[in-house]
Amino acid sequence: MIQGELLDILACPSAGHPLSLGEGETHLICRECQLAFPLIDGIPVLIRSEARNMGPEGIAGEAPGERRQGRE
Amino acid sequence: MSKYTDYDKISATYDRTRRALGVDELMQALARSRVPLSRQTLLDAGCGTGNYALELRDKVGRIVCADYSLGMLNRCREKLSGGRGAADLVRCDLAELPFRAGLFDAIMCNQSLHHLDEPGTGFPNHRRFLAHARRVLRPDGLLIINTITHEQLRDGVWWGELIKPAVDRMTERFASVDGLKEMSAEAGFQFLDAVVPITAVMQPKGYLEPSSLRSADFRSGDSHFSLLTEEELEAALARLGRMESDGSIHAYISKREEARARIGQSIFVIAKKAE
Numbered sequence: 001m002i003q004g005e006l007l008d009i010l011a012c013p014s015a016g017h018p019l020s021l022g023e024g025e026t027h028l029i030c031r032e033c034q035l036a037f038p039l040i041d042g043i044p045v046l047i048r049s050e051a052r053n054m055g056p057e058g059i060a061g062e063a064p065g066e067r068r069q070g071r072e
Numbered sequence: 073m074s075k076y077t078d079y080d081k082i083s084a085t086y087d088r089t090r091r092a093l094g095v096d097e098l099m100q101a102l103a104r105s106r107v108p109l110s111r112q113t114l115l116d117a118g119c120g121t122g123n124y125a126l127e128l129r130d131k132v133g134r135i136v137c138a139d140y141s142l143g144m145l146n147r148c149r150e151k152l153s154g155g156r157g158a159a160d161l162v163r164c165d166l167a168e169l170p171f172r173a174g175l176f177d178a179i180m181c182n183q184s185l186h187h188l189d190e191p192g193t194g195f196p197n198h199r200r201f202l203a204h205a206r207r208v209l210r211p212d213g214l215l216i217i218n219t220i221t222h223e224q225l226r227d228g229v230w231w232g233e234l235i236k237p238a239v240d241r242m243t244e245r246f247a248s249v250d251g252l253k254e255m256s257a258e259a260g261f262q263f264l265d266a267v268v269p270i271t272a273v274m275q276p277k278g279y280l281e282p283s284s285l286r287s288a289d290f291r292s293g294d295s296h297f298s299l300l301t302e303e304e305l306e307a308a309l310a311r312l313g314r315m316e317s318d319g320s321i322h323a324y325i326s327k328r329e330e331a332r333a334r335i336g337q338s339i340f341v342i343a344k345k346a347e
Contacts, residue, residue, distance in 0.1 A: 003235060004161045013168040014209075024178050045163045046170035061082065 006044070012037075013046050023062055027052075034059050073165060074187035076245070077298040083143030086293060091126030091276060092123035093338055094218065098180060099131065099217045103343045104264065105177050109133075110175040111166040113173035115208065116344060117166050117201070118184025122148030125159050136176075137161040138297035140166070167197040169204035179205050182218040183338070185252075187295075191244035193344075195255065196248055210343045215261055217341040221249055228337040229273075229294065231285055236310040238300040252341050261343035268336035280329075282321050285312055 010019050012030035019028040019037070027036040028044055035051040036058070037044060054062075079086075107345035111133045114282050116125050121144050129135055129152060137152075137159045139145050145161050152159050164170050166181070167188060181201075185220055205215050222243050226232050247254035248253065253263050275293050278284040286309060291297040297305070314322040 003160065003305070005259050006136075006162075008170055010162070013164060013171045014169040016173070040142070040163075042159045042296075043142075043149075043163055044170075045142075047140070047163065047165055048168070 010044060010046065015046055020062075029054070029059070029062055031059055031062075073191050074295075077187065077295045079139075079141035080143035082292050083141060083147050086140075087121050087123070087147065090211055091274065092127055092182070093272055093274045094267075094340060095124065095127045096122065097227070097267050097269045098182075098216060098218070098293075099128070099342055100342055101265075102132070102178055102214065103125055104344075105214050105341065106212060107177045110327050111121070113175060115171070115176045115179040117169070117179050117181040118183075118187075119148050120141065120144045120182070121260065122151045122159070124180065124182050126151055129159055136162060136171075138162045138164050138166070138169070140164065144267070166205070167200040167335045169201070169208055171208045173207050174210050175322075176209050176213055178214040178216065179209060180218065181205075183220075185217060185219060185247065186242070186245045186284055189245065191241070195247050195251070197251075199255055199259065202256055202261070202284050206260045206345055209288070211345060211347065214264075214296075215343045215345070217252060217256075217343075219249075219252065219336055219341060220246055220338050221335075222246065223233045223335055224337055225296075227331040227335060228326070229296070230280075230325045230332065231312075231329065232296075234285075235300055235304065238296045241299040242296050244335055249341060250340060253343075255345050258339075261347040264342045265340075267340045267342065269338060269340070270333070270336045272337075273332075274337055280325060282316055282325070284307060296302065 012033055016031045017032040018028050019030055029036055034054045036054050037046050037051045063072045097115055109131055113134045114132045116135055116137045118140045119125055126133050134318050137148050144165055149161055185198055189195045225242050226239055249308050284290040
């Protein structure tokens, strides 16, 4: 649903952290901020007010992120 | 997001009248980069329905199209689908660009900045955009802001004089070119040039027809009208009607167009990320 090349350039709008694709590929996850940003028809919605706060349990329930390049 | 225009609603009709103005000048600006156009990674910040991306996507290495409005992004996707070099689409707030640092060779921001801030606030979201723009650009990366000078807001469309209250309100939402230069210098940019595409207009279809102002579709392609009250619009159309009745309308438009031909409708402010 989302191209890997696109995921590589995206960052959390809150603080620039890298993002990972969530379970079911319906969200992009910022583990640092514990936020889940929706993917709607393949378009990442990277707006803080649209994100869901996952909390520590929610983050723990996600598979380990594969894309964890450090922020430059 | 736009502080004063509902672009989700307008996305249905925007392209009936609007076109990308100054594509040649934009490409000349992008050619200032050390990176050849065909290898550039370009951010279209405020892509709207993709009119500029459509013109550039065969010429630029990669385009990332970003906008707040889902309606506009969906139009952009329809427009760009099926062609070579499908663009990436991202929904975001331009004041919080959600991209990793140092990625883009260039950023173009076409007719979008004036939607970010309320009047009289000192343009805080413009400044946030500029800070993020600097962060996500490569060293020496280019920032090209397509905007409208205060003079162009008044005299760049022949109907500007009929809708003076809206023009005054628009002027408060547009940073002046000097203001943009100052803000971008504070954000760490070096000003390179300001270029006016002089020969064309943003709404070519029906532009010279007085009756165009009576079309809601036509008016929705110029966000001046979003800032006009119903009463002010009625007064403007009444004045238009009187000029049509007494035959003075065409001389009026000709005279107004003399000013527009001299000053243009828009300006590209071109800057480079400074060391």
